[in-house]
Amino acid sequence: MRAAFLLTLGCLTSIVTVARPVSYTGGWTVIEESDRQSSSVLTHYTPAHQWSVGPRVELNRDDDFALYSVQPTWLAKRWFGADYQGNLYFFGGAGIASGTNGNLLDDRFAAYGGVMADWETRSLFASYRARYLGASHFGEQFMQAARIGFAPYEGDTGDLHTWLMLEIDHRPSDPNSVAATPLVRFFMGPLLVEAGYNLTVNQPLFNFTYRF
Amino acid sequence: MNLLIKNIAMITALCFCLPATAQEHHAHDDHATHDMHDQHDHEEANSSHTSHSGHTASDGPILTRTKDIESALADGGEPIVADVLGVVCDFCALAMNKIFSKREEVAAIYVDLDTKALSLVLAPGASMSDQTIADLAVQAGYRIAEVRRGDAALGSAS
Numbered sequence: 001m002r003a004a005f006l007l008t009l010g011c012l013t014s015i016v017t018v019a020r021p022v023s024y025t026g027g028w029t030v031i032e033e034s035d036r037q038s039s040s041v042l043t044h045y046t047p048a049h050q051w052s053v054g055p056r057v058e059l060n061r062d063d064d065f066a067l068y069s070v071q072p073t074w075l076a077k078r079w080f081g082a083d084y085q086g087n088l089y090f091f092g093g094a095g096i097a098s099g100t101n102g103n104l105l106d107d108r109f110a111a112y113g114g115v116m117a118d119w120e121t122r123s124l125f126a127s128y129r130a131r132y133l134g135a136s137h138f139g140e141q142f143m144q145a146a147r148i149g150f151a152p153y154e155g156d157t158g159d160l161h162t163w164l165m166l167e168i169d170h171r172p173s174d175p176n177s178v179a180a181t182p183l184v185r186f187f188m189g190p191l192l193v194e195a196g197y198n199l200t201v202n203q204p205l206f207n208f209t210y211r212f
Numbered sequence: 213m214n215l216l217i218k219n220i221a222m223i224t225a226l227c228f229c230l231p232a233t234a235q236e237h238h239a240h241d242d243h244a245t246h247d248m249h250d251q252h253d254h255e256e257a258n259s260s261h262t263s264h265s266g267h268t269a270s271d272g273p274i275l276t277r278t279k280d281i282e283s284a285l286a287d288g289g290e291p292i293v294a295d296v297l298g299v300v301c302d303f304c305a306l307a308m309n310k311i312f313s314k315r316e317e318v319a320a321i322y323v324d325l326d327t328k329a330l331s332l333v334l335a336p337g338a339s340m341s342d343q344t345i346a347d348l349a350v351q352a353g354y355r356i357a358e359v360r361r362g363d364a365a366l367g368s369a370s
Contacts, residue, residue, distance in 0.1 A: 020303050022353070023303075023307065023353075024306075024307035024308075024310055024311055024351065024352045024353055025311065025351040025352070026310070026311075027307065027310060049350060049351055049352070049353045075353075078298065078353065080297035080298040080354070080355045081297060081298065082295070082297060082328055082357070083300075083328070084298070084300065085298040085299075085300050085304075120300050120301070121300055122300050122301070122325065154325075154326075155325075156324065156325050156326050157302065157305045157322070157323055157324060157325050158302065158305075161301065161302060187301060187302055187303075188302065189302055189306065190302075190303075190306055192303075211303055211306060
């Protein structure tokens, strides 16, 4: 069952979703993130408006291990304006790394930490994210990704919002260390869905965030 | 190598597109005050709205009139409009809705992304201080710039 779940996750390929990792006080959010190296699902609860915490499952397809962790995220700073919002987040996680797909290495402690930043108006978007993961004998990983985007029209509350975006990610340990993914983001009410295609490694993407 | 060239070409094209888009956005903003009512006209087709109000340059956004808000006004609730900083997407509107809807003083609520305004109508006889509104906005992750009540919220103040 666990393998089937992880394989399903693995089929969801490609990039990093950056969609408000801290919600409103008392809110829950499910975030599925996929990139060309790993796929993950984070379910988080926001006890206060500046931080969230929740379980995260991540499948590292290239290195054949899964990471079961708890991730806190801290909204360090939010910049407000009448027409814009900017955010700076720090996040971390710790848990157990376990071999998958025939990987017989023993389970080991693993931890990661990183930073996210974004700036958004109703028609322009930019973000950056970086993460370092240490997973004992399963390996170490560093990644960073930057994204820019624009909305061809401005939808009002409850309308379908559409964004066209481009993400460039850098993974020094990957043979294709730099990759580009153009994508389209659809956003309506509590649901955000992204679909795109990684031009460098020829992989589709499908990401989503649901807030409730 | 071909992929690298393709990627560089795409990034370059996007960099040229973004400033043009931003320029169009600013041009749109220049007309926003005059066209706000027109912008809202198309939303009347939305079944959740009965009508929308625009805003004037002098007194800021006024109450957005949805069916729920009209109903709460008819019941005699106090209208309040708050200018909200940082609301740029539906997640922002959802957060404000969730936090304010939990309060029994609130009879109806609507967050208008076009005007960046929170429209509230309180339950008959209920009250809510500006500080409480500001504190609730913080719980949602946002900040209130200004609060208007009564005739000023309805746009009928002299």
